[in-house]
Amino acid sequence: MPPADEPTLPEGCDYLVGVDESGYAYDTPELSIDVGxxxxxxxxxxxxxxxxxxxxxxxxxxxxxxxxxSGMSMTSVDFRVTFDENQTFLYICEPHATMDMVGKVIVGTGVMEVVDEPEEDSESNSVPGFTAGLSGMALAAAVIMFGGRKTEL
Incomplete structure (x- = not known):
């Protein structure tokens, strides 16, 4: 018996995921693909x-x-994603998530690159805060209260 023919991929698709025969799982629950x-x-x-x-x-x-x-669950779906960076894409079928209808796409290394942001010097960015505001209010109150009084000698 000759081997079964590979299913033809729709145009623009590198991989195809459908629903398996049980109706409660994706037919390809895990994929490893290249970026792009x-x-x-x-x-x-x-x-x-x-x-x-x-x-x-x-x-x-x-x-x-x-x-x-992909939007609300429907009986017919055509949802396509081009993965442009290393990552692990985890997904579910919302109506059947508790029945373990889940999937995973490992893209490239499967790990997103994290770019370290340089730490800013906290002293160079100091802004007068609560203490400076409170001191200013105290000074203004003192001027108002004692500024107009004359002292007798």
Whole structure:
């Protein structure tokens, strides 16, 4: 029996992720890709609605605000992401997150580069704070209270 043909990737997709036969898992739950490649999450006419929602940490069951998001869960989805930097992209299907419908895309090294910001000298940026303001108010109060009095000798 000849080997099964590889599925044809849609144009613009380097990798394809769908829903497995159970309907409660992605068919490719973990991928390792190169920086600059595109992953496409595509399914059509599934019996249940699904989506792709980025999470911050493994085990999370709610999406990360501001993260990548395919939108509300639907029975047909075409969601594509081109990954432009080293990172580990963690995601869930929101309706089935507690059933462990999760995925991971390891991009390049899987670790984002952290650029160290030079520390600023705290003394050079000192701004008069609470003490200076309080001293100024005390001086103003003293002038108001004692400035108009005449002393007898």
């Amino acid at each position: 490649q595109t992953v496409c999450w595509i399914w059509e006419d599934e019996s249940m609605a699904h989506n792709v929602a980025q999470i911050e940490n493994e085990g999370d069951t709610t999406r990360m605000l501001g993260g990548k998001y």
